[in-house]
Amino acid sequence: MSLLRNIYLSLGSNLENKLENLQKSVDFIGQKIGSISKISSVYKTKSWKFESEDFYNICLSVATKLNPEDLLKTTKSIERIIGRTKKTKEGYEARIIDIDILLFDNEIIFSPDLIVPHKEMLNRKFVLAPLAEIAPNLLHPIEKKRMQVLLDNCTDTHVIEKTDFKLNRPICLSEKYNYIAIEGNIGAGKTSLTKMIAEDFNAKTILERFADNPFLPKFYEDKDRYAFPLEMSFLADRYQQLTDDLAQFDLFKNFIVSDYYIFKSLIFAQITLQDDEYFLYRKMFDIMYKEISKPDLYIYLYQKTPRLLENIKKRGRDYEQNIAPEYLDKIHNGYATFIKTEENLKSLIIDVSEFDFVNHPDDYTKIVELIKNAD
Numbered sequence: 001m002s003l004l005r006n007i008y009l010s011l012g013s014n015l016e017n018k019l020e021n022l023q024k025s026v027d028f029i030g031q032k033i034g035s036i037s038k039i040s041s042v043y044k045t046k047s048w049k050f051e052s053e054d055f056y057n058i059c060l061s062v063a064t065k066l067n068p069e070d071l072l073k074t075t076k077s078i079e080r081i082i083g084r085t086k087k088t089k090e091g092y093e094a095r096i097i098d099i100d101i102l103l104f105d106n107e108i109i110f111s112p113d114l115i116v117p118h119k120e121m122l123n124r125k126f127v128l129a130p131l132a133e134i135a136p137n138l139l140h141p142i143e144k145k146r147m148q149v150l151l152d153n154c155t156d157t158h159v160i161e162k163t164d165f166k167l168n169r170p171i172c173l174s175e176k177y178n179y180i181a182i183e184g185n186i187g188a189g190k191t192s193l194t195k196m197i198a199e200d201f202n203a204k205t206i207l208e209r210f211a212d213n214p215f216l217p218k219f220y221e222d223k224d225r226y227a228f229p230l231e232m233s234f235l236a237d238r239y240q241q242l243t244d245d246l247a248q249f250d251l252f253k254n255f256i257v258s259d260y261y262i263f264k265s266l267i268f269a270q271i272t273l274q275d276d277e278y279f280l281y282r283k284m285f286d287i288m289y290k291e292i293s294k295p296d297l298y299i300y301l302y303q304k305t306p307r308l309l310e311n312i313k314k315r316g317r318d319y320e321q322n323i324a325p326e327y328l329d330k331i332h333n334g335y336a337t338f339i340k341t342e343e344n345l346k347s348l349i350i351d352v353s354e355f356d357f358v359n360h361p362d363d364y365t366k367i368v369e370l371i372k373n374a375d
Contacts, residue, residue, distance in 0.1 A: 004034070004202060007071065008103040008135065009060045010118070010127050014047060015096040018056040021082055023167050025097050026060065028078045030170030031365050033071065034064030035201070040130030042165040046158055052094040057160075058167065059102070059130035065200065068104055072114050075099040102131065106141045117141055125156040173201045173372060174254030177296040179246065180371070181261040184301035184352075185331050186323065187311035192358050193301065193367065194259040200368075206245045206258035209237060217319040219272075227272040231281060235265045239288045246293045262292045263342070267334035271327070297374055298345050300335055304353040348374045 009029065013021040022042070030036050038061040045055045066074060082097040102118045109116040117140060121127045128151040131138075136148040143150065173180070180197075184190040191207060198205045210216060215230040242262055266289075269281050303311070305328050312320050339347050350370055357364040 004063045004065055005105045007034075007062050007064055007101065007105070008131060008138075009062060009075070010057065010098075010100040010102050010121070010131070011060065012055045012057045012098045012126070013096060014053045014055040015094050016083075019165055019167070021097050022056060022058060024082055025078055025099060026058075026167055027170055028081060029060065029062060029075075029099075030172075031369060032074050032078065033066060034062045035172040035174075036169055037061045037063060038134040039167050039169050040133045042163045042167065043126055043130050044161040044163050045126040047094070055126065056163075056165070057126045057130060059127070059134055061134055068101075068107075068109055068111075068114055068116065071101060071104070075101065100127075102127065103138075103141070106139070108141050122150060122154065123156055125151070125154050125158060125160050128154055128156075129160050129162070171372060172254075173197070173368070174203070176372065177255055179256045179258075179293065179295045180297045180299065181258050181295035182299045182301065183259075183261055183264060183335065185303060185308055185328055185335070186320065187308040187315070188301040188303040189311070189352060189358065190301055191259040194257050196357070196364060197257050197368070197371075202252075202254045203257045204245070204250045204253040204255070206241065206256060206260075208258075208260045209241065210234075213237070220319040220322065223272060227274075228277045228281070231265065231269045231272060232284070234268070235281070235285060235288065238262050238265055239292065242292055258295075261295065261298060262289060263338055267331065267338055270334055271330045294345060296346065297371065298339075298342075298347045299371065300339060300347065300349045302332070302349055302351045302353065305329060305332075307353055346374070 011022055011025055013025075015021070019042070026036065026039065040059045043057045045057055047053065047055060064071060079097050079099055084096050084098075100118055101114065101116055102121050104116045107116060118127070121131075122140075122143070128147065132147040132151040136146060138147045139145065140147070140150060182190045182194050182197075194205055194207065197203060213230070213233055215226050215233055219226040219230045238260065239262065242258070246256065266282070266285050269278055269285070273281055305325050308328050309323075309325065312323060339349065348371065350367060352367070355363040355367065357367050
């Protein structure tokens with residue numbers, strides 16, 4: 001598991017729509033770097049060591065899993081996305097956005113491309129003022145003094161003005177949700193997405209224990225004979241796992257994300273069981289369903305059937321290789337009916353048919369943003 005590190009960034013802009021440049025940069029930092037815990041006020045300052053338009057400056061506190069090298073690459077990438085171009089001359093010049101890495105935990109870094117703590121931060125009030133606002137008691141790793149003390153002792157004579165402008169802080173998943181359930185057809189990628197979100201946002205996972213079910217391989221060989229014991233064993237196991245895990249609060253995790261929801265049991269039972277078996281099964285399910293905590297957000301990953309079959313083939317589970325397309329279509333229709341009829345469940349359908357969120361970070365970022373912005 002990647003370690004989350006606390007970092008501090010300084011942002012400045014003095015070209016075009018300065019507030020918009022800062023807000024766009026903040027949004028990209030929230031998407032590509034990590035969870036933003038604090039944003040300072042916007043400070044207006046004169047350009048430093050050259051003549052140009054006034055700057056708007058802010059500081060951010062961010063929790064990231066990126067290492068220093070990747071962090072630097074990402075900040076430079078965000079600058080390019082906002083519109084910053086290569087310098088045209090030596091020295092300081094106007095810029096649409098400037099993102100500086102001030103501090104990386106309490107580490108001291110000296111490399112050809114990156115020096116942390118930032119070598120000029122102690123001489124710049126436009127850095128120290130917003131930084132002291134959001135972290136007045138933070139110690140400088142080298143000076144061993146608090147940021148507020150460093151600001152008070154700063155010899156920079158440039159006038160800085162704290163404005164009334166406010167930027168919007170991107171909301172982290174853990175601030176919006178306590179429990180997310182991710183569902184999808186066989187091979188849709190629900191477990192992969194669950195693990196990725198848990199890794200990035202420090203979430204507790206609840207993963208379905210299908211591999212331990214002794215009836216599953218037998219079911220694919222003889223569906224009529226093993227459908228009922230399979231579905232009953234799944235129901236019992238899912239009920240016990242969800243009841244136990246949802247009741248156990250983990251102080252070291254921000255929220256819970258699972259790769260299934262208990263209603264999955266009923267969807268599959270409708271497809272696999274005979275009428276009399278399903279009638280008995282439904283009685284048991286209804287009793288258990290009342291006791292299960294409902295997720296704050298239920299996500300259904302839609303994947304086209306040909307793509308599902310490709311994914312199933314790639315992951316190579318022997319007992320899945322003969323799954324028919326018609327069976328997958330029935331499962332999807334069952335989920336679609338459930339989502340339409342379950343009015344008290346906040347649901348989000350994401351079409352991932354054209355996404356490869358495991359291998360393409362941009363696809364994954366788009367999915368996370370959809371989850372963050374779900375109404």
